[in-house]
Amino acid sequence: MSTPQLVVHRDKELMAQAAAARLITKVVDAQASRGYASVVLTGGRNGNGLLAALAAAPARDAIDWGRLDLWWGDERFLPEGDPERNVTQAREALLDSVPLDPKRVHAMPASDGPWGTDVDSAAAAYAEELARAAGPENHGSVPTFDVLMLGVGPDTHVASLFPELPAVRETERTVVGVRGAPKPPPTRVTLTLPAIRAAREVWLLAAGEDKARAVAIGLSGAGEIQAPVAGAYGRARTLWLLDAAAASQLPRSLYPPASP
Numbered sequence: 001m002s003t004p005q006l007v008v009h010r011d012k013e014l015m016a017q018a019a020a021a022r023l024i025t026k027v028v029d030a031q032a033s034r035g036y037a038s039v040v041l042t043g044g045r046n047g048n049g050l051l052a053a054l055a056a057a058p059a060r061d062a063i064d065w066g067r068l069d070l071w072w073g074d075e076r077f078l079p080e081g082d083p084e085r086n087v088t089q090a091r092e093a094l095l096d097s098v099p100l101d102p103k104r105v106h107a108m109p110a111s112d113g114p115w116g117t118d119v120d121s122a123a124a125a126y127a128e129e130l131a132r133a134a135g136p137e138n139h140g141s142v143p144t145f146d147v148l149m150l151g152v153g154p155d156t157h158v159a160s161l162f163p164e165l166p167a168v169r170e171t172e173r174t175v176v177g178v179r180g181a182p183k184p185p186p187t188r189v190t191l192t193l194p195a196i197r198a199a200r201e202v203w204l205l206a207a208g209e210d211k212a213r214a215v216a217i218g219l220s221g222a223g224e225i226q227a228p229v230a231g232a233y234g235r236a237r238t239l240w241l242l243d244a245a246a247a248s249q250l251p252r253s254l255y256p257p258a259s260p
């Protein structure tokens with residue numbers, strides 16, 4: 001378990017731009033050393049804000065888009081092309097404007113796909129897709145993602161792991177179906193905490209006053225069943241990328257020191 005590191009930016013626009021710059025460097029470095037990179041995308045405003053900032057960054061062309069695997073942390077279980085699907089929003093923000101290899105874009109199943117509305121079978125199929133991509137060095141059933149990004153909900157949820165619901169208690173399966181989610185739509189597919197923790201780096205993105213309490217709880221030693229964000233950490237690094245409003249309720253002991 002890696003100790004959380006905090007980076008606090010002036011506002012959400014700067015946070016998105018700085019996170020996009022950080023992501024470009026990470027992907028370029030991974031591709032230079034290993035030949036390819038893998039990134040897990042998140043839904044929500046902050047995740048999409050980062051993708052839009054990435055689309056606008058001239059340095060984006062440093063990425064070899066054809067050697068980048070994209071996965072999702074969660075998905076709203078809706079028909080293909082629905083504007084509320086995380087993949088639809090990601091396509092609009094960035095994916096449609098860069099030369100990705102379609103075989104490396106691993107969208108989560110839609111509710112009108114081969115498994116129809118059976119969300120458990122859809123989740124199991126995504127787990128198999130992850131297992132196929134995992135190499136022997138991954139000694140597990142998901143690849144070691146270079147970067148896994150997660151938005152943070154005001155109730156401390158990450159991906160579609162909501163406080164106290166069965167999905168956040170899952171210890172074996174890597175992907176599960178969710179029913180009765182408090183954030184619409186109620187039916188979703190999500191990576192579980194064990195899958196999230198297989199990532200080299202986990203980046204938690206939160207901006208705005210309405211996230212301040214969740215951020216403070218997540219960084220104050222809360223249990224992961226009550227506060228799922230507390231269970232989201234990477235093997236090598238856990239990075240909280242915040243704007244000043246989201247950091248405003250952090251205990252003084254955690255807030256980065258002021259300059260001398």
Ligand SMILES: O=C(O)[C@H](O)[C@@H](O)[C@H](O)[C@H](O)COP(=O)(O)O
Pocket residue numbers: 042043044045046047074075076086150151152153157158159160183
């Ligand atoms: O499908 C979703 O809605 C998400 O993946 C969800 O986990 C999201 O990331 C958070 O709710 C934060 O969303 P915002 O960044 O919009 O606040």
